[in-house]
Amino acid sequence: RVNGTRLMETLHSTCEFGKAHPWGTHETETGMARLALNDDDKRVRHWLIEQAKALGCKVTVDQMGNMFVFRPGKNNTIPPVMMGSHLDTQPTGGRYDGILGVIAGLEVLRTLHEHDHQTEGPVGLVNWTNEEGARFPMVTVSSAVWAGEIPLETAWNCKEVTATAGQKPQTLKQELERIGFLGEVPASYTAQPMAAHFEIHIEQGPILEDGGLKVGIVTGAQAYNWYEIEVKGRDSHAGTTPLSARRDALLAAAKMIVESNKAAKEFSGLVTTGIFRAEPGSVNTMAHTVRFTLDARHPSDELLAKMVSRCREVFEKVAKEESERGVEVKWTSLTENMAVQFDKGCIAAIEESAGEVCARFEEAASGRKLWTYLTSGAGHDSCNASKRCPSAMIFAVTREGMSHTPDEYCSPEDCITSADVLLGAVVRYDKA
Amino acid sequence: RVNGTRLMETLHSTCEFGKAHPWGTHETETGMARLALNDDDKRVRHWLIEQAKALGCKVTVDQMGNMFVFRPGKNNTIPPVMMGSHLDTQPTGGRYDGILGVIAGLEVLRTLHEHDHQTEGPVGLVNWTNEEGARFPMVTVSSAVWAGEIPLETAWNCKEVTATAGQKPQTLKQELERIGFLGEVPASYTAQPMAAHFEIHIEQGPILEDGGLKVGIVTGAQAYNWYEIEVKGRDSHAGTTPLSARRDALLAAAKMIVESNKAAKEFSGLVTTGIFRAEPGSVNTMAHTVRFTLDARHPSDELLAKMVSRCREVFEKVAKEESERGVEVKWTSLTENMAVQFDKGCIAAIEESAGEVCARFEEAASGRKLWTYLTSGAGHDSCNASKRCPSAMIFAVTREGMSHTPDEYCSPEDCITSADVLLGAVVRYDKA
Ligand SMILES: NC(=O)NCCC(=O)O
Ligand SMILES: NC(=O)NCCC(=O)O
Numbered sequence: 001r002v003n004g005t006r007l008m009e010t011l012h013s014t015c016e017f018g019k020a021h022p023w024g025t026h027e028t029e030t031g032m033a034r035l036a037l038n039d040d041d042k043r044v045r046h047w048l049i050e051q052a053k054a055l056g057c058k059v060t061v062d063q064m065g066n067m068f069v070f071r072p073g074k075n076n077t078i079p080p081v082m083m084g085s086h087l088d089t090q091p092t093g094g095r096y097d098g099i100l101g102v103i104a105g106l107e108v109l110r111t112l113h114e115h116d117h118q119t120e121g122p123v124g125l126v127n128w129t130n131e132e133g134a135r136f137p138m139v140t141v142s143s144a145v146w147a148g149e150i151p152l153e154t155a156w157n158c159k160e161v162t163a164t165a166g167q168k169p170q171t172l173k174q175e176l177e178r179i180g181f182l183g184e185v186p187a188s189y190t191a192q193p194m195a196a197h198f199e200i201h202i203e204q205g206p207i208l209e210d211g212g213l214k215v216g217i218v219t220g221a222q223a224y225n226w227y228e229i230e231v232k233g234r235d236s237h238a239g240t241t242p243l244s245a246r247r248d249a250l251l252a253a254a255k256m257i258v259e260s261n262k263a264a265k266e267f268s269g270l271v272t273t274g275i276f277r278a279e280p281g282s283v284n285t286m287a288h289t290v291r292f293t294l295d296a297r298h299p300s301d302e303l304l305a306k307m308v309s310r311c312r313e314v315f316e317k318v319a320k321e322e323s324e325r326g327v328e329v330k331w332t333s334l335t336e337n338m339a340v341q342f343d344k345g346c347i348a349a350i351e352e353s354a355g356e357v358c359a360r361f362e363e364a365a366s367g368r369k370l371w372t373y374l375t376s377g378a379g380h381d382s383c384n385a386s387k388r389c390p391s392a393m394i395f396a397v398t399r400e401g402m403s404h405t406p407d408e409y410c411s412p413e414d415c416i417t418s419a420d421v422l423l424g425a426v427v428r429y430d431k432a
Numbered sequence: 433r434v435n436g437t438r439l440m441e442t443l444h445s446t447c448e449f450g451k452a453h454p455w456g457t458h459e460t461e462t463g464m465a466r467l468a469l470n471d472d473d474k475r476v477r478h479w480l481i482e483q484a485k486a487l488g489c490k491v492t493v494d495q496m497g498n499m500f501v502f503r504p505g506k507n508n509t510i511p512p513v514m515m516g517s518h519l520d521t522q523p524t525g526g527r528y529d530g531i532l533g534v535i536a537g538l539e540v541l542r543t544l545h546e547h548d549h550q551t552e553g554p555v556g557l558v559n560w561t562n563e564e565g566a567r568f569p570m571v572t573v574s575s576a577v578w579a580g581e582i583p584l585e586t587a588w589n590c591k592e593v594t595a596t597a598g599q600k601p602q603t604l605k606q607e608l609e610r611i612g613f614l615g616e617v618p619a620s621y622t623a624q625p626m627a628a629h630f631e632i633h634i635e636q637g638p639i640l641e642d643g644g645l646k647v648g649i650v651t652g653a654q655a656y657n658w659y660e661i662e663v664k665g666r667d668s669h670a671g672t673t674p675l676s677a678r679r680d681a682l683l684a685a686a687k688m689i690v691e692s693n694k695a696a697k698e699f700s701g702l703v704t705t706g707i708f709r710a711e712p713g714s715v716n717t718m719a720h721t722v723r724f725t726l727d728a729r730h731p732s733d734e735l736l737a738k739m740v741s742r743c744r745e746v747f748e749k750v751a752k753e754e755s756e757r758g759v760e761v762k763w764t765s766l767t768e769n770m771a772v773q774f775d776k777g778c779i780a781a782i783e784e785s786a787g788e789v790c791a792r793f794e795e796a797a798s799g800r801k802l803w804t805y806l807t808s809g810a811g812h813d814s815c816n817a818s819k820r821c822p823s824a825m826i827f828a829v830t831r832e833g834m835s836h837t838p839d840e841y842c843s844p845e846d847c848i849t850s851a852d853v854l855l856g857a858v859v860r861y862d863k864a
Contacts, residue, residue, distance in 0.1 A: 091712040092667050092720065134714040162713065204672040224671060226715050235524050237836040238704035238727040239656060240636040240809035243696060245833070250705050254689040261683055264675060272670035273682050274715045276722075278708045280523040281594065282566040283658050283725045283766070284810075285706050285836040288524065293715045295670040334715070377672035378716075401677070403669040404717040 002423055003114075004416035007107040011415070014087075014103065015095050017044040021406035031406020032095055035162055036088035036130035037065065037175035044087050045181060048127060051106060055113045057124070060192065061183030063152060064142035065129040065176045068192055071109055073119035073430070079193040079389075080122035081430050083108060083422060084143075084381060085201060086131030091162060093132070094408025096415070100396060101200045102127050104419040111423060119430045121195060128381040129176075135160050136172045137293070137334050139226065143384035145187045152187060161275065189388035196346055196429055197385035200394045200418045202410050204378055206401030214361065214370040214417050215354045216395030220341040221376035221383050223304045224297040226334035229256065229315065233327040235280060235288035244324055246286060250278050252323040253290040259314040260294060267307040269298035270377075293334070299375060301338050340383040346392035346429065353424025354394075357417060378403075394421050434855055435546075436848035439539040443847070446519075446535065447527050449476040453838035463838020464527055467594055468520035468562035469497065469607035476519050477613060480559060483538060487545045489556070492624065493615030495584060496574035497561040497608045500624055503541055505551035505862070511625040511821075512554035513862050515540060515854060516575075516813060517633060518563030523594060525564070526840025528634045528847070532828060534559050536632045536851040543855060551862045553627060560813040561604075561613075567592050568604045569725070571658065571767050575816035577619045584619060593707065621820035628778055628861055629817035632826045632850045634842050636810050638833030646793065646802040646849050647786045648827030652773040653808035653815050655736045656729040658766035661688065661747070665759040667712060667720035676756055678718060682710050684755040685722040691746040692726060699739040701730035702809075725766070731807060733771050772815040778824035778861065785856025786826075789849060810835075826853050 018034030018041070034040045045067060052059045052069040060068040070080055085101020105125040112123065133139030136158040144150040156173035176182035185191055201218075208216050233249035257273050264271035272295040278287040294311065298304035312331065319329045351371075358370035374395055376383075385391045396418035399409040450466030450473070466472045477499060484491045484501040492500045502512055517533020537557040544555065565571030568590040576582040588605035608614035617623055633650075640648050665681035689705050696703035704727040710719040726743065730736035744763065751761040783803075790802035806827055817823045828850040831841040 090714055090717055092714075092717070132714070133716065137715055139716065204669045206677075222671070234834075235837045236834055237636045237810060238702065238706060239654070239729050239811065240833065240835060241702075243693075243702065245638075248704070250708060251689060251693055254686040254705075257683060257686040258690055261675075270670065270673075270675065272680070272716070272718060273686075274670060274710070274717050274719060275713050276682060276708055276710045276719075278706070281707050282522055282524075282564070282836070283569055283706045284565065284571065284704070284727050285522055285524070286704060287706060287708075288837070290708075295716050297671050378669060379671065401672065402666075403672060404714070405667045405720070 023407040032089040034089045035135040042179035062185040062187040064187040065181035067127040069125040073121040078121040079195040080124040084126035143381035147384040194389040197391040199382040202398045203395040204403035208397040216374040218393035222299040223339040230330045238284040249290045250287040252327045263310040342392040343390035349425040349429040455839040464521040467567040474611035494617040494619040496619040497613035499559040501557040505553040510553040511627040512556040516558035575813035579816040626821040629823040631814040634830040635827040636835035640829040648806040650825035654731040655771040670716040682719040684759040695742040774824040775822035781857040781861040
């Protein structure tokens with residue numbers, strides 16, 4: 001069993017780096033704004049290196065700033081069984097998304113260390129850079145480079161969308177350099193192979209809580225694509241330009257967003273616009289340019305493609321037929337992620353461990369099963385890892401299914417339960 | 433007659449202060465970005481003081497930074513006949529909106545000076561601060577304070593919406609202080625009374641050009657109101673939050689904007705959204721807050737009120753019934769301007785002058801009338817002035833009716849024609 005008190009103390013103490021958006025009276029009742037590669041991310045990274053070294057572990061930083069912590073086993077010629085997640089957060093993020101996965105992994109290493117447990121092969125922990133894609137709008141970009149899915153240069157050149165006021169947007173590489181985490185080791189599964197990748201993450205959905213369950217065993221993730229849509233019209237005077245003479249980029253973009261929501265309903269998928277910028281931004285002048293994002297998801301690759309095609313069609317129609325003198329619309333793809341199936345062996349290890357951990361709860365006395373299989377609605381670094389090594393995930397209960405919001409919450413009991421499941425899964429997988 | 437070459441040279445040379453957005457190859461083929469009270473506005477203000485002094489005129493700056501230039505007449509115990517407009521521009525503005533009115537006023541003063549013409553009473557020029565409302569979102573705010581329509585403190589406290597990157601938004605008063613144009617004279621029609629207010633402005637609409645006309649005599653302006661709409665929902669994860677569980681502020685705002693356009697069509701008015709901001713602004717997180725503006729206009733005060741009421745109704749419906757788990761919507765009024773009728777005496781003076789000036793054109797030989805009465809689609813400082821002194825406006829031809837865009841254009845001939853009409857109107861009104 002992990003040390004639950006230590007796990008929770010560690011989690012909350014690292015949240016001092018980047019805490020923001022208080023929502024309650026207790027000092028831990030705040031959210032987070034630890035955007036990838038900002039100064040708080042730098043601080044928590046240095047903290048992680050210290051903790052790893054205190055356990056006698058080796059730390060490697062690759063060209064994407066991914067941090068690998070290795071604890072040697074009996075045979076160190078075989079690749080390590082890794083636990084991983086991310087320490088970056090949304091601008092109005094919570095204390096659990098990503099953070100729980102890394103801190104629980106560290107807690108597993110601490111528990112092994114404390115009990116002087118010798119694993120068969122090495123066991124380790126990875127902190128993936130810019131998982132959220134909130135600052136640099138390529139989600140899970142660093143595990144994607146590791147998996148050979150995205151060229152290093154493409155990732156390095158990604159420009160931030162949340163530039164600090166007064167500064168010109170930096171690239172991911174510039175920020176890696178600035179905070180001193182541009183490593184020399186290639187970001188690649190060949191340079192840093194893994195025997196397996198296990199990840200705890202909060203569910204970020206309501207199924208576990210609604211079902212009175214303790215643990216989710218994630219068997220795969222839905223497909224999702226991100227796009228930036230640029231709408232170009234013409235700036236002109238709001239008081240003197242008749243409606244019929246307009247090329248109003250903002251009105252057209254609003255119509256497109258409403259249509260994209262209809263497409264989501266038609267295909268039973270999800271479409272969301274989170275970023276919307278209008279230029280020049282003056283009350284009595286029509287926007288000449290609007291840029292907005294689309295986040296489109298579906299459990300089926302095929303239906304995702306159809307839903308996106310529908311959006312393309314209706315956007316074109318809005319641009320050509322429903323915007324008076326017409327606007328132009330241009331799509332740029334930011335990320336495309338196929339649906340993922342996780343590894344049966346990893347799932348089996350988690351399932352055995354979850355069975356054992358769940359048996360300790362009163363509710364299990366009647367024989368009730370306290371875990372369930374789940375498909376992830378969100379993308380995770382494990383989806384990329386799964387392309388190059390056996391992978392699977394453990395979901396922890398999320399209050400009201402709310403995530404990417406400051407009051408995102410996973411109770412200490414649920415955090416500790418998931419960490420115990422991770423410990424058991426890793427030890428089992430290593431043994432096997 | 434004014435000196436047309438000097439008028440155009442002066443206009444373009446002052447556009448060096450704040451020129452931006454080139455659209456053609458000639459050096460004058462650029463737009464402007466001289467936002468109220470920025471460094472370029474400061475420069476052009478100092479330039480204006482020098483020009484006024486060179487003509488032996490007195491310059492007064494009031495508490496709103498309004499600049500009054502006075503040229504003495506025979507009897508200086510009576511209030512001056514003023515010409516006025518504004519030197520501030522839109523962020524993607526042109527070289528004529530406002531600027532033509534001030535530079536033409538200066539050219540009239542120069543012409544009087546050059547001919548040693550003694551007027552009956554004093555004649556003068558006013559440069560009104562922040563007419564556009566582009567930087568500080570209260571349009572024609574400084575003439576409104578002068579007219580006693582808005583309290584000085586309210587105007588002073590108006591915060592900029594176009595903050596320079598890296599700086600926290602400044603108030604109008606802070607910026608007046610910073611550029612040294614916070615005068616001591618009260619901004620009031622009692623402290624600075626006027627016998628009349630004449631303003632040249634580009635039409636900003638297509639009627640003159642389409643009709644092959646030279647001059648518009650503006651008999652009034654339509655009513656218009658500005659609002660900021662705040663929509664509050666909940667930030668949550670784009671991949672894990674079912675559509676039915678959402679409180680998506682951005683989707684709701686998009687629906688509202690689409691509905692506001694329907695309301696504009698229903699009432700044959702205009703509704704425009706020029707500013708739209710979404711927070712927190714992350715691809716995979718729903719916005720918790722959106723703020724957008726509405727610019728609503730109608731020639732009839734009554735129908736404007738009805739059109740805005742319709743928007744309030746439909747926005748409430750979108751918020752309560754068409755946004756899944758609901759959003760909240762809050763309206764803040766930024767400015768409300770009733771429809772305006774200009775003064776018959778001022779209109780008559782312009783009409784006489786326009787008749788004389790237009791007679792010089794070949795097209796007039798057949799007896800064709802080259803001027804027409806117009807109602808202004810835009811608001812102007814003259815609308816506020818008209819509440820405290822006889823006022824009217826002269827419209828100059830605007831290419832394709834395009835304004836609030838860098839390639840806004842009024843030909844040298846049309847600029848000079850309007851300045852000649854202004855000269856004649858002022859001299860006639862002064863005599864009468
Ligand atoms: N888990 C998570 O929030 N990851 C970000 C990628 C996504 O948007 O699904
Ligand atoms: N003329 C002009 O553009 N003034 C700004 C006020 C308005 O938006 O009507």
